[in-house]
Amino acid sequence: MNRRLTGLVAAVYTPMHADGSLNLAMVPAVVDHLAAGGVSGLFVCGSTGEGVSLTGQERRAVAEAYVRAARGRLPAIVQVGHNSLAEARQLAEHARQAGAWAVSAIPPSYFKITSVGVLVDCMAEIAGAAADIPFYYYHIPSLTGVTLDMAEFLEQASPRLANLAGVKFTAPALDEFQACLELAQGRFDVLWGLDEMLLAALAVGARGAVGSTYNIAAPLYRRLIGALEAGRLEDARRCQSMAVQLIRILSRRPFHSAVKAVLKMLGIDCGPCRLPIAPVRPEDAGALRRELDGIGFFEWSRPESAERR
Secondary structure (H helix, E strand, O other): OOOOEEEEEEEEEOOOOOOOOEOHHHHHHHHHHHHHHOOOOOEOOOOOOOOOHHHHHHHHHHHHHHHHHHHHOOEEEEEOOOOOHHHHHHHHHHHHHHHHOOEEEEOOOOOOOHHHHHHHHHHHHHHHHHOOOOOOEEEHHHHHHHOOOHHHHHHHHHHOOEEEEEEEOOOOOOOHHHHHHHHHHOEEEEEEEOOOHHHHHHHHOOOOEOOOHHHHHHHHHHHHHHHOOOOOOOHHHHHHHHHHHHHHEEEEEEOHHHHHHHHHHHOOOOOOOOOOOOOOOOHHHHHHHHHHHHHOOOHHHOHHHHOOO
């Protein structure tokens, strides 16, 4: 389990029809768009993909569609977490059989987990159902309420989960993130999950990141990474500032609905989000476009913009 994810992993959206039913015919176009933008992997059925709002049957169908469309081009990591550990195990086994590169899981969150030992027990149940592919714990305490220290989790989970690859770390705790990166001589693959803080994460050692806005602005983030690697810190800071402006505009609306609206502007119609995520009001779509125009988004979001400078 020494394979590592590097670069930008897009947390993919689940395409839907106007009535909220799945529109899996759009998945190949989504994958083509992301590959052209320079992403290095796909994270399927996570928060961005509304995995928790899909039925088990729908999650299986979405996983199959993305794995099939990405095969031979991009590794697909399928998020299988569920409040039912039995269902999570079945989703993990299905993802492995479908050809997923790895599986990931949020913890059960209705009954709150308050000890690292119990969290390890839960993840061992899930990871064991796909024991021959990498497993990543999905740490997103703002949504799950599980605020346990991830370095402690990795230390205690390592002897129990033979396929433990690392953590998708979606929390603004750079000190904890760095501790995870440096644990056991850098054994674990720790993926950063906050797009608005990518530069800071890279500064403390991040090699890979999973994010929602990589769906629409991967070329900008690639420029950021390239500038930092070339020692052009001011250029990297400017790229991060542009990303922050983008995210602030999106966050003034229901975030995921807004990103889907932007994808449609870019020619990739993934439809609406499901409740309880509210839609972007039709009267606000024009304002969203104008605000994006105002920061030059449609210029620097083009794939060729990554090659500049």
